[in-house]
Amino acid sequence: MKAFHRVAVLMLAAVTCLIGMPVPHAAASPAVRYTNPIAERRADPHIFKHADGFYYFTATVPEYDRIVLRRATTIQGLSSAPETVIWRKHSSGEMAAHIWAPEIHFINGKWYVYFAAGRSDDIWRIRMYVLESSSANPLTGSWTERGRITTPWDTFSLDASTFVNNGVRYLLWAQQEPGISTNSNVYIARMGANPWTITGSVTRLVVPTLAWETRGFKVAEGPAVLQRNGKIFLTYSASATDANYCLGMLTASASANPLTASSWTKSPTPIFTTNEATGQYGPGHNSFTVSEDGLSDVMVYHDRNYRDINGDPLNDPNRRTRVQKVYYKSDGTPDFGIPVPDGPTPVRLRSYNLPDRFVRHWEYRAKLEPAVSPLADSQFKLVTGLTGSGTVSLESTNFPGYFLRHRNLELWVERNDGGTQFRDDASFSQRPGLAASAAVSFESINRPGSYVRHSNGLLNLQAVTDAQGRADATFVLE
Structure with a gap:
């Protein structure tokens, strides 16, 4: 049904483009x-x-x-x-x-x-x-x-x-x-x-x-x-x-x-x-x-x-x-x-299982919230990982030079200090979504098997062992 809906939207988009309607x-x-x-x-x-x-x-x-x-x-x-x-x-x-x-x-x-x-x-x-x-x-x-x-x-x-x-x-x-x-x-x-x-x-x-x-x-x-x-x-x-x-x-x-x-x-x-x-x-x-x-x-x-x-x-x-x-x-x-x-240009990370909520930073802590204001708190540039090709890092849009990184298994947005530890903590392997292949999941490179996931409105780095974890660790890029 989802596939049919997407095809229908695309067909309608093509028709409305031709006739000039929104x-x-x-x-x-x-x-x-x-x-x-x-x-x-x-x-x-x-x-x-x-x-x-x-x-x-x-x-x-x-x-x-x-x-x-x-x-x-x-x-x-x-x-x-x-x-x-x-x-x-x-x-x-x-x-x-x-x-x-x-x-x-x-x-x-x-x-x-x-x-x-x-x-x-x-x-x-x-x-x-x-x-x-x-x-x-x-x-x-x-x-x-x-x-x-x-x-x-x-x-x-x-x-x-x-x-x-x-x-x-x-x-x-x-x-x-x-x-x-x-x-x-x-x-x-x-x-x-x-x-x-x-x-x-x-x-x-x-x-x-x-x-x-x-x-x-x-x-x-x-x-x-x-x-x-x-x-x-x-x-x-x-x-x-x-x-x-x-x-x-x-x-x-x-x-x-x-x-x-x-x-x-x-x-x-x-x-x-x-x-x-x-x-x-x-x-x-x-x-x-x-x-x-x-x-x-x-x-x-x-x-x-x-x-x-x-x-x-x-x-x-x-x-x-x-x-x-x-x-x-x-x-x-x-x-x-x-x-x-x-x-x-940046993207937003929308929760797969809480689709009205987005990853954002608030006082540098990474959270999951709806209706984010200002918008830029929920926008990240997906760039080549600080550890090099094959990985990705997520750079804050309104705080350039600040990256999403894990610290004590918590996710924060912090300034890149140029150190090896920071580069490792702020680099991830981007995977197909653990709960939906059309989405994405982010696996830590220095803690293999642990993923960025939300829990009680906060983002943490955790191992994923069940369906709930897979859903919590899956995000849609918008």
Whole structure:
């Protein structure tokens, strides 16, 4: 029955991908692991998974002079995929400077790229534009300029994005509105007869007023939509594009009218910010895609791996494209956690026999608990064992350099002291799950026959001799 359920979910995922509907999630989705960064010197990233089996990736290049596109059958494959220039800036006039934030979408059988651009005589006269291609492969086909997206004000505007809810297509964007003393706010409107025209009323959704939205500049930009669990989650970027850059979020019911401002609730605190411990600064301008099996949402974003910038952050070329899995709280809202360290993305260890509970550290003791907050307390990087290949070690996500190790048969998360004893205590043989082969178990390398298992909410190292022990020592990677 479990096998049938998984096949059914995969079939439904494939069908819904084709018709553009949200993919329903099982109670738990399997681990998706990537290696960050996905692309160096690529900011404002957008990844679109198409029905042809390819992921399409575009982003801002640091020269601000062209639009590039890659494709691959996996998200990780985008790292090494060849890159094609599909359009270059004009030599003068409109669309001749500051080519920013391209997004690629497939609408009514054609490809569209939304982007922002300035003029040769005023590089800060940023407006939104659209390209169209009817080719099956947008990397090799020709592109037609469909011109500028017209909004009620002829002012600084950028970061156009689009989504469909209840059969209606909407445009989201950021703009400077006359009479409001901000750099940009976030707006929404219904799309008209084509994907470069809006119609009807325009609704202002976000005005940056909170402290975390106004550091350096009063900015709300880069809107992106995640539709899940009967709700619409709209993330946006705030503050200056240095280490202050961060993500905020609005939430609305999928059955509400998204053109009604009161349909949306604004989170009072940022939902994704700089993390010095993991070495990630200024995460923002995100988009969303889905994992290769269609069962997990994946957030795509850029950041830098250093804080200090000389001069204008917009002239610093080193924003990188990164990805990580989106998790969900018990109420169905997304939990983005923290920007994880570079390298392999982490996993969570869910108990096989207590499926609502996860391995986490609390005051450095390893425990098993439900509804872990903060999320990163339950995320671990599975890395090559400290004793070498053939073993694995579990490194804390929010305390890099700290590993799960046994001490007096208890499991703790402690800093690697470089000693032989620590390396042995923190290295395990990863086995097929003792109670389910689709899961995993961790056998101590210096105490063979003893496994990481939970007992009374705590993790210990114990021998396994019966069915209860095998279940207690089995974990599902998510």
